[in-house]
Amino acid sequence: MKRRRRTSHQPAEHLGMKNAHMDRDCFKLRREVMQHVYHAKRLLRPLSIELPRITVRITEFTRHDSGCLGVASLGDSVIWIPSTTITDGEYDLRSIVLHEILHAAFSVGHVADCPMMGAYALVKVGGYTPALDQLFVDYCVNSRAI
Numbered sequence: 001m002k003r004r005r006r007t008s009h010q011p012a013e014h015l016g017m018k019n020a021h022m023d024r025d026c027f028k029l030r031r032e033v034m035q036h037v038y039h040a041k042r043l044l045r046p047l048s049i050e051l052p053r054i055t056v057r058i059t060e061f062t063r064h065d066s067g068c069l070g071v072a073s074l075g076d077s078v079i080w081i082p083s084t085t086i087t088d089g090e091y092d093l094r095s096i097v098l099h100e101i102l103h104a105a106f107s108v109g110h111v112a113d114c115p116m117m118g119a120y121a122l123v124k125v126g127g128y129t130p131a132l133d134q135l136f137v138d139y140c141v142n143s144r145a146i
């Protein structure tokens with residue numbers, strides 16, 4: 001596997017996206033994502049599980065919108081969220097961020113038919129429930145136990 005320059009945290013070439021220019025709008029979108037990262041931290045705190053520092057990058061599609069809603073580097077604590085995922089308002093951002101955190105920080109892979117870790121587990125806006133929080137916590141606890 002080719003190593004990417006770690007300092008820039010650029011998404012892999014084949015994904016057809018690049019990091020957005022860090023301007024005002026980008027920071028605003030990044031803050032929205034970070035709120036859900038903090039939510040994840042709060043969920044884990046009572047269990048004394050320390051979430052590693054998650055690097056969040058907002059991306060833009062370079063060719064066409066592939067429909068990808070988020071990407072993570074497995075076990076490397078970096079997540080990439082296309083700006084359109086946030087601005088389209090079609091899918092629940094918290095569910096997407098929790099899904100990517102499980103990839104990035106806990107190396108959890110896809111789990112068929114799981115509402116959180118299915119490859120196409122898409123929670124529509126308004127479809128988020130506390131049951132998803134519990135599922136997230138369960139994954140974290142179990143992945144630590146391995």
Ligand SMILES: [Zn+2]
Nearest residue numbers: 099103110119
């Ligand atoms: Zn995934």
